Amino acid sequence: MLVDSHCHLDFPDFESDLDDIVARAEAAGVTRMVTICTALSRLEKSLAIAERYDSVFCAAGIHPHEAGKEGDVPVETLVALNDHRKLVGIGETGLDYHYDYGPRPAQQESFRRHIRAAWETGLPVIVHTRSADEDTIRILAEEGAGQGGEKPLTGVIHCFSTGRELAEKALEFGFYISLSGILTFNRSEDIREIVRDVPMDRLLVETDAPYLAPVPRRGKRNEPAYVAHTAERLAEVKGVSFEEIRTATTENFLNLFKKVPASA
16 A cells, blocks of 8 residues: 555646546555645535545645735634545645745745644644745744644645755654655755655655656656655665555554545
């Protein structure tokens, strides 16, 4: 069993052949997928996809690119998402200063609201961060990450592609680190060096499909079946077998996304 912890099955790229996409994933042993809704205005479509397939679950939030348009959503609205049985995470949310499509103050306020909703629901928060490590760490700390308690904040740094400090702080906060196809790229040796030091019990794998197809599929439309290529490269980086990575990342996923059943 493998898990694609982060993909976007609601995107137009998959409209014409979604049944085939899910079937190929399941044939490749990917029996759990989390499709990430990046704007609440599109949530209905994402939930419909999750309801359509036993192997697909959903997370919902407001991507930092959308924060200027949709970011002014009350915490209570995000908390209410937990009522749906297949809604298993809050996000993706976070900060993206690389493109700055959303105003930074709006991104930061939206990020804080998602974190507070994650606290209240007990769902993991799915964090997108690009060119914003310092503020990501600061906001997580200010909102209580790592403080423990009976119901500590849980979450994941999705599509990890940044620096060592963020990885180390995320681990201190009790978060997980999720690796995408970027791990397989020739230019990603710095990331692989950091990942070598991440404990096995904190690793996840994802596609971020339709983006970031791993080698040997790079340049193609990504899809959940291809998460196996990232898992294979992660096994090489960690110096363990593919079976060990498959087992560890699946167990980690189920430990984090507690609403997802281990079997259908």
